[in-house]
Amino acid sequence: MGSHSNLDEAIEISSGVYWVGAGTKTFLSRNSFLRVYEGNKATGTLLIDPGPTSDFVSLSHKVSSILPGGLASINLAFINHQDPDVVGVLPKLYAMNRKLNIIATEDTWRLVSLNGLASVRFRSIDQVQEQRLVLPTGHKLQFIPTPYCHFRGASMIYDLESRILFTGDFLGGVEASGLIATQENWAGIKAFHQLYMPSNEAIKLAVKKIRALEPAPLTLAPQHGGLIKGDLIELVLERISELPVGLDIVTSLNDRLPALIAGLNDVLVAVKETMGEYKVDRILRDFKPEGEYPSLITLGRDGLVKDIKGDPFEAINALLNTFMDSATEKQQKLLRPMFNLLML
Numbered sequence: 157m158g159s160h161s162n163l164d165e166a167i168e169i170s171s172g173v174y175w176v177g178a179g180t181k182t183f184l185s186r187n188s189f190l191r192v193y194e195g196n197k198a199t200g201t202l203l204i205d206p207g208p209t210s211d212f213v214s215l216s217h218k219v220s221s222i223l224p225g226g227l228a229s230i231n232l233a234f235i236n237h238q239d240p241d242v243v244g245v246l247p248k249l250y251a252m253n254r255k256l257n258i259i260a261t262e263d264t265w266r267l268v269s270l271n272g273l274a275s276v277r278f279r280s281i282d283q284v285q286e287q288r289l290v291l292p293t294g295h296k297l298q299f300i301p302t303p304y305c306h307f308r309g310a311s312m313i314y315d316l317e318s319r320i321l322f323t324g325d326f327l328g329g330v331e332a333s334g335l336i337a338t339q340e341n342w343a344g345i346k347a348f349h350q351l352y353m354p355s356n357e358a359i360k361l362a363v364k365k366i367r368a369l370e371p372a373p374l375t376l377a378p379q380h381g382g383l384i385k386g387d388l389i390e391l392v393l394e395r396i397s398e399l400p401v402g403l404d405i406v407t408s409l410n411d412r413l414p415a416l417i418a419g420l421n422d423v424l425v426a427v428k429e430t431m432g433e434y435k436v437d438r439i440l441r442d443f444k445p446e447g448e449y450p451s452l453i454t455l456g457r458d459g460l461v462k463d464i465k466g467d468p469f470e471a472i473n474a475l476l477n478t479f480m481d482s483a484t485e486k487q488q489k490l491l492r493p494m495f496n497l498l499m500l
């Protein structure tokens with residue numbers, strides 16, 4: 157395991173728990189997991205966050221390497237929430253196996269069932285939330301809702317044997333990386349949450365629920381980015397608890413953002429005069445701060461900035477640094493005072 161894992165193949169991350177995800181080399185990886193339960197009297201399989209339609213070939217290949225019957229033999233799938241990167245492949249799974257059961261909250265299922273899945277056997281977790289469930293194999297599971305992280309009906313699933321907590325989008329990151337997260341992944345986790353999580357209050361509630369788990373999880377397995385283990389768990393939980401996201405950023409900057417954007421556009425005119433329009437337009441077009449995450453800065457047709465998502469000061473700072481990196485020494489001298497003024 158670790159940075160040398162071959163991500164083209166399934167990886168056993170704990171006894172009976174396999175990573176069967178995809179796209180780990182791209183900016184937004186998808187982590188899917190297959191749990192194989194072996195008991196004295198029964199066996200069972202559970203597919204956690206199956207993934208988008210576009211990952212079908214990869215998922216099928218990885219699952220077939222673990223289960224001789226492949227995807228068609230999976231009778232149980234769990235979904236954290238209803239986004240296409242989690243549920244897209246479900247209609248295909250159902251077409252392969254009419255005995256498929258899907259576990260989710262009712263708020264999630266109401267939306268997912270519209271995807272041609274109305275006749276699927278649905279197992280609601282609303283009644284068993286926060287309680288432990290014992291499977292026929294004797295294995296224990298717990299479902300922990302994380303309201304508004306990022307969907308109202310989002311729910312984590314905790315595997316009590318492996319002590320792996322599957323957190324869905326919560327604690328996910330956009331950074332391209334290996335299977336296991338390192339400190340470097342914080343920037344990507346932060347960018348993802350600033351964009352997709354609605355409020356810090358929702359995050360705090362989810363963190364509180366994670367901290368209350370007994371026994372404490374050994375691994376936090378989000379649907380995107382690296383798996384969080386060891387000392388990194390406490391570090392990430394601490395940092396994420398203090399992170400302003402979504403509406404926190406929008407409301408706190410409501411009055412100041414237009415002025416900031418206007419200031420940035422003034423600076424851009426000067427940068428174009430100094431460095432040449434062609435070069436500046438190219439930098440703006442390719443600009444991807446925070447682990448190559450696109451479109452933190454929205455450009456209008458006129459080449460001017462229309463909107464900034466995430467933390468605007470950080471986004472602008474990253475952009476100005478990109479200009480500085482590709483400017484000559486002489487150009488840097490001209491631009492630096494202007495940049496300093498904007499960031500005051």
Ligand SMILES: [Fe+2]
Binds near residue numbers: 237
């Ligand atoms: Fe999502």
Ligand SMILES: [Fe+2]
Binds near residue numbers: 239241242379380
């Ligand atoms: Fe997601």
